[in-house]
Amino acid sequence: MGQSHPAFRFSRARALVRGLRRWATAAGALALTGGLLAAGPQASAAGLTQVTGFGTNPGNLSMYTYAPDALPAGAPLVVALHGCTQSANDYYAHSGWPKFADAYGFALVLPQTSSANNANSCFNWFQPGDSGRGRGEALSIKQMVDKAVALYGGDTRRVYITGLSAGGAMTANMLAAYPDVFAGGAIGSGLPAHCASSVSTAYTCMYSPPDKSPAQWGESVRSAAPAGTHSWPRVAIWQGTADTTVRPANATELRDQWTNVWGIGQTPSRTESLGGGTTLSVYDDASGRSAVEVYTVSGMGHGLAVDPGSGAEQCGSAGTYYLDSICSSYHTARFWGLDGDEDTGSLPAPTGLTVTGTTDTTVSSSWQAVAGAASYAVRRDGTQVGRTTSVSYTDTGLAAGTTYRCTATAVDTAGETGSASPAVAATATGFTPTCHTADNYEHTAAGRAYRSGGHAYAKGSGQAMGLWNTFTGHTLRQTAPGHYVIDDAGCPD
Template sequence: MGQPHPPFRFAKSRRLTRGIRRWVTAAAGSLALTGGLVAVGPQASAAGLTQVTGFGSNPGNLSMYAYAPQALPAGAPLVVALHGCTQNASDYYAHSGWPTFADRYGFALVLPQTSSANNANSCFNWFEPGDSARGQGEALSIKQMVDKAVAQYGSDSRRVYITGLSAGAGMTANMLAAYPDVFAGGSIGSGLPASCATSVSAAYTCMYSPPDKSPAQWGALVRSAAPAGTTSWPRVAIWQGTADTTVQPANATELRDQWTDVWGIGQTPSRTRSLTGGTTLSEYDDASGEPAVQVYSVSGMAHGLAVDPGSGPEQCGSTGTYYLDTICSSYHTARFWGLDGAGQEPGPGSLPAPTGLAVASTADTRVSLSWNAVPGAASYEVYRAGTKVGSTASTAYTDTGLATGTAYGYTVAAVDASGAVGAVSASVTATTTGYTPTCHTASNYDHTVAGRAYQSGGSTYATGSGQAMGLWNTFTTHTLKQTAPGYYVVADSGCSA
């Protein structure tokens, strides 16, 4: 997917102070979509999606759209879904798959919509304290929509949930922190920790290199945003693609640290298992043994929302710009919240996780693994970075066709005679031998976004070597040679791979 815009110049607006802020924040707000500006879809008018007016004072200048299945009973749940930048309520409604489950499980949907009047890229202003804090701006407008929907549809105020994509996910995290008394659960798709940014410059830092705070520090930001004395917290699902260059995958780790700390639980998963679409699910249980925090890591997925078009019971949505064909995130999130009426996500097969997973040997393009046998196992599945790469009846496996000098993570699960896959083992990392140098010519900005360089104080430095490369912009170009994993040197005089 394309790279996000670098910062650009200020421009005038109808209201100078807010206008300047909104124009400059377009770059930061573009986290919801990785590329530059794309054509905004039609205003929310999809069949079944209707605009609701008169929902309150609306200090955030948002529009409210809603969908409710026919004959929706009183006391049904309510889901709030926040779109990403350059998108709108209709776009999210059409692609995310949430209407499918509103019909299947019986709940109402509210889809808030912002516009270019609020932000040049139609992003929710997740990085603005005046729009993301309790009782202010866009956050208050969303809360007023919840109140309106609860009254209009007779929704159960104890079962209100919120989800979002990217900038919508950043706002989701802030809403969960500011209104834990309103939301029973949340789902953060390619998003940021709550209160990660309170300015444009901080937004860039969060997107590309999130602060490595301790769980307690992250948790304190949530507790300070919530009403004093809060002791009950929402259950949180975190979705992140491993190939996301707009919101770095490290954000999922910081989000996990934040919400596990809020719940008072550790950062070691209670269980880890593999799902379809190259997805690894890690769950963190509360004191009662129920998952309080879930982390879904989607191998190879870029920036966007995970969907899985089709008619199967676990499929949903349609592909589009930043709606990526991997796994139906809405299905798994709905089950995590218990919207299907059957409780939490189903557990794995009964077989325990294999123990003793170890790297037997490595070569330039090959990794050999071994592990201890599991009683009752008919076979074993082997996963690389969460994606199944092979199956074997023995307790050894060799993975081939790999890149040289590259680290790979592996897990293994036992399969019983009925085909049920058991719990996934602890992971092990194997690094192939050798290294093939590569050459990259690009602007300093693009080098930084790709991770080949980093910026500090407006200047750019090569990752690994730390060599100075000049100003961080799109006009200064260098050639970098990668001589080892994570190590680049300036090679403007000539570079041969």
């Protein structure tokens, strides 16, 4: 195993902690790690506007914003947190978020820390005085949200936050501290909320996160939120399987944390293969709407997933810790509904949604009419697939033997969508066997296997696959829906 052996990882973490403590004493600063992320220029380039006077600013942060021309009142707002040794402008230039701010019509807020706060310009996600509600950097970011909403006339119901690495860890803490402010979040190569409370525990979380139960992780969020909170942000989790800085196990603990907060299980409602070697695992709430999504990028190291190019689903520019694989900003924006798929109107949800027929490639459904509806939006697995003026719809182009979750939403004469109906499950007839070659961690994250006692087992068949890690792999053949067997000889053509 060489340097990947667990004993080496623990000894390296301890050595790093000792060294960091000595350095911090000499330098008078605390930092996550010197090489966590690549350096970037200070934010001052055209495109970003610095905003001052946004509050008491107890965290000593700087505020930068970007807003498309002619941004309408009531637009969403996205807060984006850079990583260590980066700046607001660096994240603005590489992440791809400005493209979708222009395309979908929302404003960006890019907070920036500095070496005055942390020697490596990391957000202090591991310091309780900076990561709790009403305190330090966390409060400064909240004050930026208030300022931006006032500046741009933003919709307080549609405020979102995302971040990379240390910024991702701070994102998780902000979602826990301010669930009444943020409708959703996206954590890129980050860590569970309140995983650490010091420099030493920060390294423990990075290299070998505590294997807490979902309930224990969930309680970390509930105890940080205002008492009586019952409404939670929707959370996307992005993680590369080859990340040696923030270990992939953090994505599993994040999933456990936020699914528990939502009161849902840790088995995916469905999985999907995306481009760039990415597997999407979706965890639906009780209504069938995705509440937590985990994007596992095969072979990607530590950084933000980008996909340079001019295509509709492409974004960003590659560089150190901006890794060419898939446009995470595009998929995150769609998950949040920033592409225009939010439910913002006042019409009630359609009732009586029923599956009326299925074939190998289609699912037909119908529902009761809603007074005042001009049309209906139909969604499959959370993504809008059609509009109709009738109370029935046939969804086409489906995969045989695959189960989908369908919802219907009434749309008023102004084009505003109301509440979505409870989801119904529908399975296209037939079955197409599939094969998947990956390491055991990826198989488990995608729902093809499950973990027990540090080992992985094929879902359905229960066949032993060996250690649950990124160094042991198999080919799994799906022989029936939700049933996999080991077939390392490979899939037949």
